[in-house]
Each structure stands twice: as structure tokens, then as C-alpha cells.
Amino acid sequence: MIVSIAIALPRSPLRVAPVRAAVAPLVVNIGVVGPGKVGSAFLTQLRLAAPRLLRECNLQLSLRAVSDSRHMWLDCDDDALNGRLHGAQIWRPAELDEFAAYVAGREGEVAVLADCTASDIVANHYAGWLAAGIHVVTPNKRAASGPLDRWHKIARASDASGARLHYEGTVGAGLPVVQTLRDLIDTGDELLAVEGMLSGTLAWLFNRFDGSVPFSALVREAHAMGYTEPDPRDDLSGMDVARKLVILAREAGVALSLDDVNVRSLIPAELAEGSRDDFMANLGAMDAPMAALLADARAAGGVLRHVARLDGRHASVGVQVMGTDHAFAHSRLTDNVVRFATRRYCDNALVVQGPGAGPEVTAAAVFTDLLRVAGAMGVKRCAC
Amino acid sequence: MIVSIAIALPRSPLRVAPVRAAVAPLVVNIGVVGPGKVGSAFLTQLRLAAPRLLRECNLQLSLRAVSDSRHMWLDCDDDALNGRLHGAQIWRPAELDEFAAYVAGREGEVAVLADCTASDIVANHYAGWLAAGIHVVTPNKRAASGPLDRWHKIARASDASGARLHYEGTVGAGLPVVQTLRDLIDTGDELLAVEGMLSGTLAWLFNRFDGSVPFSALVREAHAMGYTEPDPRDDLSGMDVARKLVILAREAGVALSLDDVNVRSLIPAELAEGSRDDFMANLGAMDAPMAALLADARAAGGVLRHVARLDGRHASVGVQVMGTDHAFAHSRLTDNVVRFATRRYCDNALVVQGPGAGPEVTAAAVFTDLLRVAGAMGVKRCAC
Numbered sequence: 001m002i003v004s005i006a007i008a009l010p011r012s013p014l015r016v017a018p019v020r021a022a023v024a025p026l027v028v029n030i031g032v033v034g035p036g037k038v039g040s041a042f043l044t045q046l047r048l049a050a051p052r053l054l055r056e057c058n059l060q061l062s063l064r065a066v067s068d069s070r071h072m073w074l075d076c077d078d079d080a081l082n083g084r085l086h087g088a089q090i091w092r093p094a095e096l097d098e099f100a101a102y103v104a105g106r107e108g109e110v111a112v113l114a115d116c117t118a119s120d121i122v123a124n125h126y127a128g129w130l131a132a133g134i135h136v137v138t139p140n141k142r143a144a145s146g147p148l149d150r151w152h153k154i155a156r157a158s159d160a161s162g163a164r165l166h167y168e169g170t171v172g173a174g175l176p177v178v179q180t181l182r183d184l185i186d187t188g189d190e191l192l193a194v195e196g197m198l199s200g201t202l203a204w205l206f207n208r209f210d211g212s213v214p215f216s217a218l219v220r221e222a223h224a225m226g227y228t229e230p231d232p233r234d235d236l237s238g239m240d241v242a243r244k245l246v247i248l249a250r251e252a253g254v255a256l257s258l259d260d261v262n263v264r265s266l267i268p269a270e271l272a273e274g275s276r277d278d279f280m281a282n283l284g285a286m287d288a289p290m291a292a293l294l295a296d297a298r299a300a301g302g303v304l305r306h307v308a309r310l311d312g313r314h315a316s317v318g319v320q321v322m323g324t325d326h327a328f329a330h331s332r333l334t335d336n337v338v339r340f341a342t343r344r345y346c347d348n349a350l351v352v353q354g355p356g357a358g359p360e361v362t363a364a365a366v367f368t369d370l371l372r373v374a375g376a377m378g379v380k381r382c383a384c
Numbered sequence: 385m386i387v388s389i390a391i392a393l394p395r396s397p398l399r400v401a402p403v404r405a406a407v408a409p410l411v412v413n414i415g416v417v418g419p420g421k422v423g424s425a426f427l428t429q430l431r432l433a434a435p436r437l438l439r440e441c442n443l444q445l446s447l448r449a450v451s452d453s454r455h456m457w458l459d460c461d462d463d464a465l466n467g468r469l470h471g472a473q474i475w476r477p478a479e480l481d482e483f484a485a486y487v488a489g490r491e492g493e494v495a496v497l498a499d500c501t502a503s504d505i506v507a508n509h510y511a512g513w514l515a516a517g518i519h520v521v522t523p524n525k526r527a528a529s530g531p532l533d534r535w536h537k538i539a540r541a542s543d544a545s546g547a548r549l550h551y552e553g554t555v556g557a558g559l560p561v562v563q564t565l566r567d568l569i570d571t572g573d574e575l576l577a578v579e580g581m582l583s584g585t586l587a588w589l590f591n592r593f594d595g596s597v598p599f600s601a602l603v604r605e606a607h608a609m610g611y612t613e614p615d616p617r618d619d620l621s622g623m624d625v626a627r628k629l630v631i632l633a634r635e636a637g638v639a640l641s642l643d644d645v646n647v648r649s650l651i652p653a654e655l656a657e658g659s660r661d662d663f664m665a666n667l668g669a670m671d672a673p674m675a676a677l678l679a680d681a682r683a684a685g686g687v688l689r690h691v692a693r694l695d696g697r698h699a700s701v702g703v704q705v706m707g708t709d710h711a712f713a714h715s716r717l718t719d720n721v722v723r724f725a726t727r728r729y730c731d732n733a734l735v736v737q738g739p740g741a742g743p744e745v746t747a748a749a750v751f752t753d754l755l756r757v758a759g760a761m762g763v764k765r766c767a768c
Contacts, residue, residue: 049572176564187751188433330714333732344744348717354734361728367571376759
């Protein structure tokens with residue numbers, strides 16, 4: 001039986017022949033949930049980097065299984081994954097815990113699940129997986145920004161088993177944001193404030209919005225280029241940015257929930273409900289209020305930027321007027337910017353900036369998280 | 385016998401009573417070489433962060449010994465280190481290998497030496513320490529930018545024993561630079577170019593140099609404020625920046641030596657030799673050439689910045705004219721900036737920016753490195 005699958009899977013087996021090594025390599029068995037854009041990019045990166053990691057770090061990456069919301073493909077790395085699944089492969093309706101058990105089934109080896117979905121349902125499984133000793137790496141914001149009781153349950157499961165949850169890709173994609181904050185806190189620094197441009201889409205819109213064309217035209221253009229979510233309201237609402245701010249707050253020890261964030265949506269109240277098509281047809285309703293905001297910014301000698309801010313326990317997300325001497329005024333394209341003001345970095349902040357969205361850089365964050373798990377299992381990761 | 389010491393040592397023992405934990409904490413025995421400004425800041429940070437790390441990460445940090453170039457203080461954490469050493473303490477001429485053996489002498493525990501010197505002599509010991517299973521963390525640039533044969537010997541020792549050398553503080557102090565590059569490379573990205581402002585001193589000088597006062601006056605001011613090395617030529621030569629560029633190159637797999645870097649010194653040839661006092665007395669000789677550079681920059685509509693650049697194997701360090709739309713034109717105070725252009729970050733670079741010098745942030749890099757060693761031994765470091 002040949003089953004065609006539409007996702008981009010690695011063209012050759014990930015597992016490569018072990019080199020002769022004095023010590024047996026650490027074997028990390030990998031399961032990927034959600035082989036969409038990010039998941040596919042992650043699979044490609046794994047395949048390309050695996051030979052070097054085996055040779056230089058004695059780390060053997062073994063792709064065991066891939067699951068989407070309806071199917072799973074097992075034994076991916078044994079002579080398959082050529083974009084088609086062969087008859088010897090098993091596929092069946094996806095049962096995530098069964099999938100996880102399959103990935104984890106090898107004694108003396110490490111199991112890592114990469115959740116490349118944006119699904120709350122998958123996040124519901126983390127605590128169980130971690131309790132079973134299965135590590136989880138993910139750019140999925142649902143767990144780290146979701147209900148606090150679930151988050152605490154996840155933490156307890158991780159504490160009890162020692163299995164790790166890493167989620168660098170949730171904020172700024174591949175930019176070093178979450179780990180940087182972690183290092184500051186763990187070495188005893190104190191977070192005074194975080195200020196960020198955390199949406200590449202909104203950064204692009206406000207970098208471009210100079211009054212020469214209506215705001216709605218820019219939203220249409222961004223939508224056509226694939227810069228926005230399928231429904232641009234998912235960007236314009238600011239909720240995605242708010243999730244990222246909650247994640248940073250929790251990393252710094254501030255137990256915020258999404259409800260605690262003061263989010264000023266860009267969506268006119270009359271367009272908040274209704275279908276996507278209705279929204280796109282009535283985009284023009286945004287133009288007058290946005291033009292007024294721009295006029296105010298100019299009168300104040302500044303520019304408009306979409307900013308997330310955490311100051312103590314006070315968290316807010318929305319459009320702000322920034323002076324032209326502010327670093328955010330000089331951002332470009334879809335750059336994300338995160339400024340950490342801490343006790344040590346108080347005169348000038350610690351700033352991380354760069355493209356904060358896209359399948360490849362998001363997948364790289366997942367991969368970095370996976371390498372942190374391997375590092376915690378003793379795999380050497382330094383150049384010397 | 386009471387022996388006064390002038391260095392700032394922790395006011396109370398670092399070791400704190402272990403909390404009840406299901407699993408015994410990981411004990412990391414620490415030896416600090418070079419209790420100067422960075423070393424003292426590191427000792428203070430260790431003392432302040434230790435209780436939380438024990439409570440939350442089950443990591444027990446134990447300061448075992450401190451050594452300067454002439455003395456060593458052993459058993460620092462047992463009821464001493466109140467700024468004075470008591471009679472029960474041992475002190476004697478420092479023998480570094482004996483010192484290391486003392487730190488490493490506890491079965492089943494981890495030993496980490498923090499080299500907070502800038503000494504080549506200390507770097508000569510790394511290979512032996514690593515071979516003996518002692519980890520090394522350091523902001524000392526000598527090993528990672530020094531002779532390649534010593535560097536390779538260090539790498540072989542680390543490979544053989546599994547002990548790690550980490551050196552985040554060598555570039556940008558506490559900014560996440562070395563680890564960020566490591567993560568890019570390990571996940572299969574390819575470095576196209578690095579462009580950096582890697583000297584806080586030179587950044588400050590060129591941020592301030594607008595022609596209103598001669599360049600020599602700014603050097604004198606920076607010297608008086610302690611922004612420069614005791615002999616400002618150590619900054620103005622560009623060699624310290626060149627060392628940082630060599631470190632980044634090697635991290636990306638390019639086996640550069642210091643001799644391979646095209647360094648354009650700011651020191652007029654006639655002032656390169658001679659005493660520091662002679663140099664300071666004749667600083668004015670820099671003014672005409674620097675004023676000419678500034679005039680050229682203005683004619684081109686740009687500003688002067690001291691820039692390090694790696695492009696393939698081509699490495700250069702010196703003053704450049706930057707357009708006012710370049711990110712470096714907007715740097716402030718003593719900020720360092722590092723821009724990584726990679727295959728994934730090609731349209732817009734990945735940028736890390738912030739204060740890149742100072743005892744506290746440099747010590748924090750050493751501490752972060754120490755926590756990476758602990759992480760590799762299984763200590764959990766995530767917020768969840």
C-alpha cells in the first residue's frame with residue numbers, strides 16, 4: 001500500500017551509521033507532532049545536522065514518528081520518509097499518548113517530543129508525557145501562557161521525573177530570548193522591565209504606516225503576502241503578543257495570566273465578531289482611527305509602534321507613540337525587538353533583535369531546545 | 385593569626401544548609417582564580433544566588449578556594465570569608481595545579497575553576513585541568529584567541545574527559561553572544577558574516593567624538609573615568625577586539641589566529657612604543673588624523689564607528705564610516721553590538737546589543753557558564 005502525504009518530510013533517513021567512537025553515542029528518539037510549516041522545517045534541519053552532531057558531539061538523533069491531528073507515521077527513519085510512506089509503515093488515527101509511548105519505548109535512550117502545533121489539546125498532554133520521563137520542546141505558546149493550574153501541574157511533573165520542557169521558540173522564534181532571561185534570573189539578576197516588539201506582522205505594518213496609503217491597504221498587502229494569520233484579526237487583536245508577554249513574565253517569576261494583561265486591540269468593536277470575509281470586506285473601518293493615531297504621533301514628534309511592556313506585575317500590549325531616538329523607532333522589516341531592563345542592565349538595556357517569525361527560525365528554536373535536552377544528558381556542546 | 389586581605393570576599397559562607405529534597409543536591413565545588421573586580425563580583429553573585437539555586441534547582445554551590453597570583457585561600461566556605469582569613473585557614477604561595485587538585489578532591493562531586501584573570505599563564509593550565517575532569521569557566525580571552533596548538537590541545541583534553549570549557553564572558557561580557565552563535569551552528573545554520581562593535585571603550589569614544597573637543601581630550605576623559613585600560617593603548621590598538629573576533633571565528637569553525645586579523649590600530653606609530661606616561665603626554669598626536677577621519681565621514685554623510693568584521697575567513701578591525709541608517713550609528717554609551725548574518729538570518733541580521741563590559745555583567749557570564757556545567761550534569765534549569 002502506498003499512501004501519499006502532502007507534507008515535506010526528509011528525503012533520506014535521519015539516522016546515520018554511527019562512527020567508531022570510544023563511547024556509545026547518546027541516542028535521542030524524536031517524535032514530531034504537527035508536520036506543518038514549522039514541523040517540516042524542523043525535520044529538514046534534523047536531517048541536515050544529524051551527521052555533524054553524531055561526528056562532533058557523539059549525539060545520535062533518531063526520528064521515530066510523526067503525527068498530525070488525524071494520522072501518525074511510525075518508524076519514519078527506517079528506510080522511508082521519501083515523501084511517501086511505504087506499505088511496511090503503520091498509519092492509523094492519531095492517539096497522542098500511544099504515539100508518545102512509541103517514541104519513548106527504547107530502554108536507555110532519551111525521548112523528546114517536538115510539539116510543532118499551536119494546539120491546546122496537545123498542550124494538555126505535556127504533564128503526562130513529562131511524568132513519564134519524555135522531554136517536550138515546543139514553540140506552542142498554549143502551555144506556557146495558558147491556565148496557571150495546568151502550568152503548575154506541568155512544572156510538578158517535570159520536577160518529579162527530571163524530564164524537561166523547553167519553549168525558546170514561543171517568543172521571538174529563533175532569537176535568544178527565553179534562555180537569556182532564564183540566565184539573568186538564575187545568576188541573581190532582577191528584572192525591572194521588559195519592553196518588546198513581539199509581533200513581526202505588527203512591526204511590519206507600523207514600520208510601513210506613514211500615511212501615504214490607508215492602514216487597511218497595508219493589512220491587505222500583508223495578508224496577501226502571507227505575513228498575517230489567515231484571519232488578520234489573530235494578529236491585530238494583540239492576543240498573540242499578550243501570550244508572549246505572559247511567558248516572559250512567568251520566566252521572571254511573575255505568575256501572570258492572560259487576563260492580567262491590558263490588551264488594547266486594533267480591531268474596531270463592530271468588526272470583532274463575524275466572519276473573516278466580512279472583516280476583510282470592512283477593513284476600511286480601521287482607517288480613520290489609525291490615521292488619527294498617526295496624526296497624534298506626528299504632532300508629538302514620534303512614530304507609532306506596537307509594544308508589549310511588563311513593569312513589575314503591570315503588563316500591557318498596544319500601539320504607542322515612540323520618540324525617534326528610541327531603539328524601536330529604528331526597527332526594520334518584520335524585526336522583533338526585546339529589551340530587558342534589569343538591575344545589572346539598568347543604564348542601557350540588554351537588547352535582542354532580529355526576525356522573530358518564520359518556519360526556519362522557529363524550527364531552529366525547537367532544535368536548540370532539543371540540543372539543550374541532549375546537553376543536560378551530558379552531550380558536549382562547546383567549540384573547544 | 386589574622387591576615388588582612390584587600391579583596392571583596394562574600395560576607396557569609398556560600399554553603400547553605402540543604403533543604404529536604406527527595407534527591408541529594410548536585411554539589412559543585414568552585415575555585416576562583418583571580419579575585420579582582422570580576423572575581424569579587426562573581427563571589428558576591430554566588431553567595432546571593434546560592435540559596436535560591438539550592439531551593440529551586442537542587443544545586444549546591446560550594447566555594448572551596450580562591451587564588452591570586454601569590455596566595456591561595458582554602459576552605460573559604462567553612463566559617464570564614466568575612467573579608468579576613470582566620471588562623472584556621474591556610475595560605476601559601478599559589479601553586480595552581482595544587483589549588484585545582486584541592487578544589488577537585490571530593491569524590492562524586494563536580495569541580496569548576498573560574499579563571500577571572502586575563503593571564504596567559506593560567507590559560508596554560510586549562511588542558512591539564514580539563515584532562516583531570518575539572519571544568520573551566522572564564523572570561524579570559526587568552527586560551528580561545530591564543531595559539532591554535534594550545535587551543536586544540538585544550539579541545540582534546542575536554543573531549544577525552546568530558547569536562548567543559550565555557551567562555552561566554554570573552555565577547556560582550558554578559559550578553560548572549562558565544563552561546564547564540566553555538567546554537568546557530570549546532571542547529572545547522574551557516575555564518576555568512578559577523579559585524580560587531582566589540583569594545584565598550586571605543587564605542588564610547590566614537591559615540592562622543594563629534595569634533596567639538598579633540599579626540600585626545602575624550603581619551604583623557606575616558607581614562608580618568610576608568611573606561612579605558614590603565615594604558616589606553618591596550619584599547620586603542622584594537623588587539624582586544626581582534627581577540628574577540630578570533631573567538632567568534634573559531635566558534636563558527638573558522639580556525640583563525642590573531643595574526644590573521646587585519647587590525648588597523650588607532651595609535652600613531654611614533655607613540656606605539658615608550659612608557660604610558662609618555663603616551664599620555666603626547667596624546668595630542670592623535671588629534672589631526674582623527675579629525676581628518678571625522679571630516680571624511682561627514683563628507684560621506686556618515687559617522688565613525690570602531691567595527692570588527694568577519695566575512696568568510698577575512699577578519700578586520702578598525703574605524704569605519706557607517707551610514708546614519710546603519711544600526712551601529714544608533715548605539716549609545718558603552719554598548720556593544722553584535723550582528724550575525726547567517727543563511728537563516730540573511731535579510732535582517734540577528735542582533736545582540738547592550739553593555740559589554742563591567743565587573744558585574746562579566747561575572748554574570750562566568751556564572752552562566754557555571755550553570756551550563758551544572759545543567760550538563762543534570763541540574764534542571766527551566767521555569768516550568
